[in-house]
Amino acid sequence: MPDHDHDKDLDMDTNGLSTSASQRPHNVPYIHKIGVPPKQSLFKEFKTTVKGTFSSDDPLRRFKDQPKSRKLVLVLEAIFPILEWGRSYNIKKFRGDLIAGLTIASLCIPQDIGYSKLANVASQYGLYSSFVPPLIYAFMGSSRDMVIGPVAVVSLLLGTLVRNEFDPVTQTDEYLRLIFTATFFAGITQATLGFFRLGFLIDFLSHAAVVGFMGGAAITIALQQLKGFLGINPKHFTKHTDIISVMKAVFKSAHHGWNWQTIVFATSFLAFLLIAKYIGKKKPKLFWVPAIAPLISVILSTFFVYITHANDDGVSIVGKFDKRINPPSLEKIYFSGENLTKGFKIGIVAGIIALTEAVAIGRTFASMKDYQVDGNKEMVALGTMNVVGSMTSCYVATGSFSRSAVNYMAGCQTAVSNIVMSIVVLLTVKFLTPFVKYTPSAILSSIIIAAVIGLIDIDAAILIWKIDKLDFVACMGAFLGVVFKSVETGLLIAIAISFAKILLQVTRPRTAILGKIPQKSVYRNIGQYPEAIKVPGVLIVRIDSAIYFLNSNYTKERILRWLTEEEENLRATYQSDIQFLIVEMAPVTDIDTSGIHALEELHRRLQKRDVQLILANPGQVVLDKLYASGFPDLIGENKIFLTVTDAIHTCSPKLAHEV
């Protein structure tokens, strides 16, 4: 593949910058002009930017060049994906969905009752939230594997935030109304983000922060279960969720006596659940063992209490249960006053956390089965289901990771498994609740502990430590914030550290000195490639970042320092001075006015030192802006090159051939 001494190819247009073919000496290889693309119109530029910001795909591509009636069908299909996949639905798929639906129903019923306690609401509300929302999601959602319902972290978050406003015991009615209000606004938040294609906002929670937050929430949730697990009277327990308050309350309550029957009960069932979980992990074929273990625990323990009347010995039970099915709750939502504001704020936080979980689940399973989930459409579906949920006595529902995994393993085919599950939940509320009354609270605590243990992802934390120390700081910050202070604090810390990290990295870009890789015409970081050779009389610096106001001065000063150091070294060894400073611009993805000022300043400084500034390989955007500012005229038109090699050849042909 020859890359030199070609004089043809002169039919290109001549708005280039490099020395033209006729000027250059014969021994210099072919030098390609730097590409200056035609300027886009302002409107077009704006349109491209906006489009790129709001979606990685092109949502309207499908609608192009279609007749009107077809467009209507496409719109309906876009809102209700069930219309699309429903057409190819068959009995074979239904078999898979039925088995999966029954399995996840058996898992979700005891979990739902337990999670209601985390949200400080009566048990039926958890079940309600596993009836209406999954039904709506089945029609509107695009994930085939996600199971909808209340989840531990969101229940805890909602419970904590709403309890800051009202006491769930003495102000039950206001508390419940605020829960519905928050649920309504959580739904509105989700649908709005999706509708305006602002889904990218949830990316603001980094993976590291989510790992830490989830781990911390799991520990907080487990700590809350000590109450039920040890049979401590709730009156003697703390309302704080941090580990110190909870442990204090636990030891203090030891004076009032723990209930030994409860502890035996809870411990043995927890052991059973954990063993079941272990079996499921070791033998993927036995996935149904951990899936139905909770239901078996509930049935066994309820039966046991029912016949032994252990509740008279102080074993706490779930107690009376509302048999109505999802009573309307629209009139309970606060649509005015300061409670509206409170519900709005809590709703935004809960809605975004719920979204983060659902989107992560949707993406994970979609990638395992290789289908597409449209994040923005998904948010509209989740939002709608929560808005409707808030009017039918549900609290915030979202995708549950543990149930979705069971659903996947059980061989679900479509969202019909959600429909099956919700029907089973409906029948449970209608006909089985008299029995649920006798379910001991301790069993629910065991079920929750067994469920949330999976949220503590130590492997992920270790990997984060290995990859990026600052990410690990964000992860631990979120974790410790949740465990030692509160869920909100942990969230705030996670977001703050994630942002600070990005700003820090933008503020302090890396720069590198490049040398020539032996036997290749490429130039690389001499730190990374110690065998790379510096070109005498030339200093090649690469700027590893866009140049913004945040880093423009630093970058300029850093380059000047490289030059000073290099010159000192050269003088110490009696070598010739630097005559050219070549800046490799490939990683400079963007530049702003401050950045251009810094380059101008750099040029002036270099002039004073008799060093020529040369730019290599600026990208399209950077080049456009350099031209707009007149920078090429300032440093001289023929000082911008396609590659470092070209620059070296042109600037100091003699030196280049010595290497």
Added chain:
Amino acid sequence: MPDHDHDKDLDMDTNGLSTSASQRPHNVPYIHKIGVPPKQSLFKEFKTTVKGTFSSDDPLRRFKDQPKSRKLVLVLEAIFPILEWGRSYNIKKFRGDLIAGLTIASLCIPQDIGYSKLANVASQYGLYSSFVPPLIYAFMGSSRDMVIGPVAVVSLLLGTLVRNEFDPVTQTDEYLRLIFTATFFAGITQATLGFFRLGFLIDFLSHAAVVGFMGGAAITIALQQLKGFLGINPKHFTKHTDIISVMKAVFKSAHHGWNWQTIVFATSFLAFLLIAKYIGKKKPKLFWVPAIAPLISVILSTFFVYITHANDDGVSIVGKFDKRINPPSLEKIYFSGENLTKGFKIGIVAGIIALTEAVAIGRTFASMKDYQVDGNKEMVALGTMNVVGSMTSCYVATGSFSRSAVNYMAGCQTAVSNIVMSIVVLLTVKFLTPFVKYTPSAILSSIIIAAVIGLIDIDAAILIWKIDKLDFVACMGAFLGVVFKSVETGLLIAIAISFAKILLQVTRPRTAILGKIPQKSVYRNIGQYPEAIKVPGVLIVRIDSAIYFLNSNYTKERILRWLTEEEENLRATYQSDIQFLIVEMAPVTDIDTSGIHALEELHRRLQKRDVQLILANPGQVVLDKLYASGFPDLIGENKIFLTVTDAIHTCSPKLAHEV
């Protein structure tokens, strides 16, 4: 320069990734291994990061390998640069400094009196601030050209913020005390930022935002002068600074009658000042004309009022004047209570704005004379002078652009010109104040208007528009915020837009499809170089950004969309499918755990489509993190290359030679 078919150079260590020499077919050129540098220890890595964050230079380099006594001298010289440059001071330099010092004194005296009005304090405080702070700066500062004193924007900012707390007319004492408290904390803020080498924080105000903010402040200041200019009674004027309130107040006050003598006075002197300014601009040699014009105006108008007793006809005059020289004000500073908090907050804002101005001036003149200004040391000097100033009846002083320019033009040599100026100011306060009493306020308004007009930099705004539309939005946001609402609002808007811009650009990185430049072995964006040729069967994508949690999903989806579009095109034209996806990683300056997850996800998706993922030219940091996460094992060890050319040669040698 041959870059192919060399089989020597096998003595390198073998921790590389590329196919080794013995494996590759004979017609493939020499492929250099990708550089995997030895892992740094955690402590060393941390040290490097911290060092890089806090300084572009190495502040302790000078102290290395020096005896103790010499170190002490160096430390003293570092704190008081005057010890260093003072040794080579001579009579010739003093001549320059004396002339410059007298010139700037004549400019600063009327300006100081005017700016005191912006800060709502009595006239002498402006003069005080031109006495103590410049003296201290002369000993500690490292700029040779900067003139210290009160400036328009900081005076306005301080006046506005403090007036929100106390009324300057009815609560004069509390108002003044809060001014000193704010000045004290402004100094503390500046010194702290410098001492902890946090100077980079002022870079958070982008050039565009500063241009807009200054322009807006200039208009706001000019509007405030309408009061003095039209001879409106302050009682009938508004306290708001936005353009709408001020214009309303001006027209309303027309009923009470404007003072025609004042208007004639003010207009003619404004015309005189503007003409002087124009002359100075056209003929740089006549720089002294605009410099002494304000003093001449003051002398003429004061003399005129003195003999005509125009003050009896309603021409407002400066009035009585305190003759004491910088009375101590330490006991006036609030060191406790809520006024401490207020002063602290205002001080931080005023201190940072003052810093921004001073650092910009310091840099500008240092670059014109090619000497170094150490930003952090400079901040310690400015901070110290304001702390001492707050204890000697001064308010926040900083570098003044207009006076520094005059100083430079007048041939100043060192900071001694500041000393000369401060002595002249001292003598003025001591002996000339009886005359200042008769100076008409209108003249001061004219002087201020003439001075601040220079802050409106329309050329800069036009350039910003040309270079970067979003920068222009930040600029206009700051401008309109200041003009239509308040100085604080403008500042907030400027900072918010600057940040949003960076986050937006981090969130939505650019990606580009690369093609081969004819006759060269380099691959460039086909959008920028339309002549670049795509390699059949291969899609080369360049990611133009670090991959962070903010953009990892977007980047992944965008690459998959490029692939889908490309495959659709190929199928439409019956060409062979894509077999390799090469990701050019040169601009990927960093990656975090979310980014690595996205790459893993991309690899899985590509596997499903029978496309192989290949990485080219990852940087050192990225490579370290990829290895830490085990990513190279996942995609296959020999899938990472030094250049796209190497990747193409190895992956599809047949295809590469067809091009």
